[in-house]
Amino acid sequence: MSSKHCETVKEEYDKCFNMWLTAFLKDPSAAQSSDTTTQKTESGIEEHFTPCKELFDAYQACLEDVLKDQGLTRDDLHLNDDKDGRNQ
Amino acid sequence: MVKIWQTQHIFDHPWTHVTSGHWRKYPNPYNPAVLSTDIVDRKVEDGVLHSKRLITTNFQVPGWVRRLIGCNCIHAIEESKVDPRTQSLEMVSKNVTFCNLLNVKESITYSPDPSDPNKTVMTQKAEVSVPSMTYVEKTLTDSIAKNSKKGKEAMEWVIAKIAGDLEELS
Numbered sequence: 001m002s003s004k005h006c007e008t009v010k011e012e013y014d015k016c017f018n019m020w021l022t023a024f025l026k027d028p029s030a031a032q033s034s035d036t037t038t039q040k041t042e043s044g045i046e047e048h049f050t051p052c053k054e055l056f057d058a059y060q061a062c063l064e065d066v067l068k069d070q071g072l073t074r075d076d077l078h079l080n081d082d083k084d085g086r087n088q
Numbered sequence: 089m090v091k092i093w094q095t096q097h098i099f100d101h102p103w104t105h106v107t108s109g110h111w112r113k114y115p116n117p118y119n120p121a122v123l124s125t126d127i128v129d130r131k132v133e134d135g136v137l138h139s140k141r142l143i144t145t146n147f148q149v150p151g152w153v154r155r156l157i158g159c160n161c162i163h164a165i166e167e168s169k170v171d172p173r174t175q176s177l178e179m180v181s182k183n184v185t186f187c188n189l190l191n192v193k194e195s196i197t198y199s200p201d202p203s204d205p206n207k208t209v210m211t212q213k214a215e216v217s218v219p220s221m222t223y224v225e226k227t228l229t230d231s232i233a234k235n236s237k238k239g240k241e242a243m244e245w246v247i248a249k250i251a252g253d254l255e256e257l258s
Contacts, residue, residue: 010126014111017127021111021137025104028135028172048133056130063126070144070163072184077128077142077165079182079193 006062013059016052024051094213103175103200106208110168110177110198114143121146123161137170143181162186175200191217 050056067073099106114122122145129140143164168179177198183191193215201207247254 004124006126013127018108018111021108024132024137025107025170025172048131050131051137056127060128063128066126067128067142070161072142072163074128076163076184077140078184079165079167079180 005066006059009055009059009062013052013055016055020051090215090217092213092215094211097210097212098201099208099210100206101208102206103177103198103208106198106210107170107177110179128165135171135173137172139166139168139170141166141168164192191215191219 101109113119114125116122122143124144126142126144127139128142129138131138143166145162145164162183163185164181164183166179166181168177170177178196180193180195182193195213197211198208201209
């Protein structure tokens with residue numbers, strides 16, 4: 001299964017994100033979202049938001065099957081040099 | 089041993105155009121090896137856009153090597169930050185497959201040309217290392233052994249499939 005499996009939901013998300021990005025690059029303060037998540041971390045409370053969150057969540061849900069099919073887990077998806085690399 | 093390569097380039101486009109283009113770059117006719125890209129994490133925090141992108145590429149090796157190791161794709165992860173206030177786009181990408189054989193880490197930054205705001209300076213650095221040659225040998229032989237077993241199973245399968253046709257040869 002390739003990521004073409006998620007092509008439709010990805011295109012919808014990309015369209016929304018690209019519009020948001022244009023606004024964000026023009027005026028960073030304007031492209032905010034009312035859908036802000038508060039996350040407790042070791043250093044304190046962080047606030048962040050995800051642009052086009054609903055479409056993003058749908059896209060990520062679709063990707064779970066693709067990742068599984070390609071033998072990847074979310075734990076593999078990072079740059080940490082300390083972790084042992086995967087080997088196919 | 090780490091092999092380092094770096095370069096700098098100036099695009100005759102403003103930083104906002106280059107940054108927008110970055111997210112729409114693939115697929116393109118110049119990088120046919122990149123099969124797909126997928127955003128796997130994204131958030132805006134303190135006015136900075138953080139993204140994590142999974143890049144799937146076609147492993148460019150001879151067909152016989154690909155048949156031996158049984159793999160035709162490499163995955164890489166790119167983590168990036170876009171800060172529109174300072175007009176900087178920074179990213180680091182690294183392969184997440186075959187890490188024990190080969191590490192390729194690429195760092196790229198895009199920022200406005202100080203002498204001309206309608207242009208963008210790109211700096212690119214790549215670091216390549218082969219952690220362990222003996223591991224390469226063991227991994228390749230393990231893969232060869234695994235694919236040899238698959239090859240035998242495939243042969244049993246096809247012989248069973250064409251059993252009727254083979255009667256004429258008996």
